[in-house]
Amino acid sequence: DQQVKQNSPSLSVQEGRISILNCDYTNSMFDYFLWYKKYPAEGPTFLISISSIKDKNEDGRFTVFLNKSAKHLSLHIVPSQPGDSAVYFCAARIGGSNYKLTFGKGTLLTVNP
Amino acid sequence: DGGITQSPKYLFRKEGQNVTLSCEQNLNHDAMYWYRQDPGQGLRLIYYSQIVNDFQKGDIAEGYSVSREKKESFPLTVTSAQKNPTAFYLCASSGDRGRTSGANVLTFGAGSRLTVL
Numbered sequence: 001d002q003q004v005k006q007n008s009p010s011l012s013v014q015e016g017r018i019s020i021l022n023c024d025y026t027n028s029m030f031d032y033f034l035w036y037k038k039y040p041a042e043g044p045t046f047l048i049s050i051s052s053i054k055d056k057n058e059d060g061r062f063t064v065f066l067n068k069s070a071k072h073l074s075l076h077i078v079p080s081q082p083g084d085s086a087v088y089f090c091a092a093r094i095g096g097s098n099y100k101l102t103f104g105k106g107t108l109l110t111v112n113p
Numbered sequence: 114d115g116g117i118t119q120s121p122k123y124l125f126r127k128e129g130q131n132v133t134l135s136c137e138q139n140l141n142h143d144a145m146y147w148y149r150q151d152p153g154q155g156l157r158l159i160y161y162s163q164i165v166n167d168f169q170k171g172d173i174a175e176g177y178s179v180s181r182e183k184k185e186s187f188p189l190t191v192t193s194a195q196k197n198p199t200a201f202y203l204c205a206s207s208g209d210r211g212r213t214s215g216a217n218v219l220t221f222g223a224g225s226r227l228t229v230l
Contacts, residue, residue: 009153034218043117043203043221044156089155100171101219103148103155 003027004092006104014112019077021107023090026071030092034101035064035075038087047088048075080111116140117222119204124227126191126198134189134225136204145187146219148203149173156203162187191227199229 005024013019023033031052036044050057050064050073057064063076077084090104117138126132138145144163148156158171162181176195181187187206191198205219 004155006155036219036221041201041224041226043119043205043223044219045221046218049218091156100158100161101156103157105153105155 002104003030004090004102004104006088006090006107008107009105010108010110012110012112013080015082016079019075019080019084019109019111021075021077021088021090021109023073023075023104024071025073025092027092027094027102028071029094030102031095032093033064033066033073034091034093035062036089036091036103037084038089038106044089077109080109082111082113085109085111117204117206117220119202119222119225122223122225124225126227126229128229129193131190131192132198132227134191134202134204134227136187136189136222137185138187138204138206138220138222139185140206140208140220141184142206142208142220143184144207145181146205146207147171147177147179147187147189148205150201150203150224159189159202198227201226 003026034049035047037047038044048059048062048064050066055066066073087106087108089106091101120135146161147159157173159177160179162168178190202225204222
């Protein structure tokens, strides 16, 4: 049973426009959510995170929104740049003593010049 | 610079052979993890270790083994019992055993690609 779902395998946007990547989750015990960015043949790098007690977190061009009632979060990138082209993974964690991150399958973002 | 070093980057193995992937970190992190990535799949947790001489199975531990004799090192052995070992393997670490929220997140290595011939 997939607890973290990224239903769009790919997304293509024009440079300068907004990119919106979506993520849904099923486990109400998740209390912390993260986005990772991954280039081919490299390890993922941390991008931005949000605690379940918040509904928005912003860092430069990147903003993550959390809708707990809908069990949905989204990553907004604005303006999008060609260097943002990568696979984006949504991840979630249960707080307390659980150390595991549960990852979605990823969304390939392509930003066209 | 502090980071995680995985080796080898590429590895080929014949069926029936065991192979060990190396993971070393100089971040002074307590917790270390092994993930596997397959095409079109997310990252799936194989094993994790919160502290030296202790480790736990993740979601897909069958056919794998690990050791944590030193804080800096968390090698992964892919045994012949692993039915479909061809994949991209990622090692990661986190600072305070992964328990806190906030800025404590996983730092990943560059990965090792294993291909079984």
